[in-house]
Amino acid sequence: MTAPPISLNGLTKRYGSFTAVDGVSLDVAAGSICGLLGPNGAGKTTTFKCILGFANPSAGTIAIEGAPLTPATFETLAYVPERATLYDGLTIADHLTLYRRSYKNFDPARAAELLSLFSLDGKQKAQKLSKGMRTAVAITLAFSIRPRVLILDEPSSGLDPIHQRHVLDLMIDAAANGAAVLFSSHQVGQVERAADSVAIMKSGKLIVNSVIDDLKSGEKVIEAVFAGPVPDLGGLASDPRIVRIEQSGSMLRAVTRDDSDAIAQRIFALHPKSIRTIDLNLEEIFMNAVSEGAR
Amino acid sequence: MPTIFTVDPRSGVPLYLQLIEQIKRAIALGMLAPGEQLPTVKALALELTVNPNTVARVYRELEHDGVIDTSPGRGSFVRSAGAGHEARQALADVARVAFESAVREAKSLGLSREETHELMARTIARWYETENEAE
Numbered sequence: 001m002t003a004p005p006i007s008l009n010g011l012t013k014r015y016g017s018f019t020a021v022d023g024v025s026l027d028v029a030a031g032s033i034c035g036l037l038g039p040n041g042a043g044k045t046t047t048f049k050c051i052l053g054f055a056n057p058s059a060g061t062i063a064i065e066g067a068p069l070t071p072a073t074f075e076t077l078a079y080v081p082e083r084a085t086l087y088d089g090l091t092i093a094d095h096l097t098l099y100r101r102s103y104k105n106f107d108p109a110r111a112a113e114l115l116s117l118f119s120l121d122g123k124q125k126a127q128k129l130s131k132g133m134r135t136a137v138a139i140t141l142a143f144s145i146r147p148r149v150l151i152l153d154e155p156s157s158g159l160d161p162i163h164q165r166h167v168l169d170l171m172i173d174a175a176a177n178g179a180a181v182l183f184s185s186h187q188v189g190q191v192e193r194a195a196d197s198v199a200i201m202k203s204g205k206l207i208v209n210s211v212i213d214d215l216k217s218g219e220k221v222i223e224a225v226f227a228g229p230v231p232d233l234g235g236l237a238s239d240p241r242i243v244r245i246e247q248s249g250s251m252l253r254a255v256t257r258d259d260s261d262a263i264a265q266r267i268f269a270l271h272p273k274s275i276r277t278i279d280l281n282l283e284e285i286f287m288n289a290v291s292e293g294a295r
Numbered sequence: 296m297p298t299i300f301t302v303d304p305r306s307g308v309p310l311y312l313q314l315i316e317q318i319k320r321a322i323a324l325g326m327l328a329p330g331e332q333l334p335t336v337k338a339l340a341l342e343l344t345v346n347p348n349t350v351a352r353v354y355r356e357l358e359h360d361g362v363i364d365t366s367p368g369r370g371s372f373v374r375s376a377g378a379g380h381e382a383r384q385a386l387a388d389v390a391r392v393a394f395e396s397a398v399r400e401a402k403s404l405g406l407s408r409e410e411t412h413e414l415m416a417r418t419i420a421r422w423y424e425t426e427n428e429a430e
Contacts, residue, residue: 033346168344176337176347193304196348213309213349220307276403279307 003066005180010060022204035191038201078147084138093122132158323386
């Protein structure tokens, strides 16, 4: 087995007494897209800065294609920062020229194709570009070097819905060609669509790291209504497959992490008046995770 | 192949299950013929804007269920041998899921076993009679 293109092991970054990233271990395999979610200040951008070498980890290791960062790593690694850093005095075409000189895998035909995809004019100076256009330039540059490892921080900020969809398609195309993609987003729907796995950070810690479809298969809400007050639940309350149980009056709500059918059968044995299982989408799973904290 | 699949990534139903159901349905209804080639994983992922690994999982499960054949380098095809049987099986699968959700719904609304039975008997009578009259 070859090493995963992106591999973080116990990554920790402290600033004084503040721990921004706290023991994060995460692998992204070739051909995989991992969506990183988390509230503001969860440590997503700091994690990216550590991967890119802009920040020096306090503890833990980072391996790109099995090795620590070296100058050669940057030939295969592309990064789109949250705020694109461009040379204000240079045109978009100048930026492409800079990239052609710096990256031996730079594909000018691909770059031209992406410029037109994002309706960008090469003659425009960076200074004149809107936030969304700057993001589009950064994305054009990143995908033009045909990277095997892609790190994108909020890659659709400022983009209209059509251009946002193009960004998702570019990530999907790259992954289908074997690249490993790690991207952060505040739009859960984008992660739900383009990513196969999701990582959720809260207060520097990685609290969820799972295949999205497997999360959805396991995490359900079972809602039961009883004729009178909810009866004694016996061993159900301590069942490891249940994340938590809420009761109010004659209503019981159980959030499962696994085997919801079996749990529903157990609740059904308590003779509720009605029972139903509710599927949860990623947004609901995300909200549950960040409101509960680590699990 | 024309676009015949629509998935809803924002649903709580796992994407791969949605896609498996839709492909089985397309085969059962003859929208995909025996021997017909399915799009490549990459092509279908890009067409639907969904993750390629998810599409690959769908193809693996469909192959495991005996609905499609995948040969390396050639692609994935709707299985030809015993296609009629597979299509019926796929159709029964789709029907079973719909049936289960209807019964679950009835139960969740608090209907008794007898009430649900009666409701189903009436529904079956209505739809199968309509078919007989049409013949």
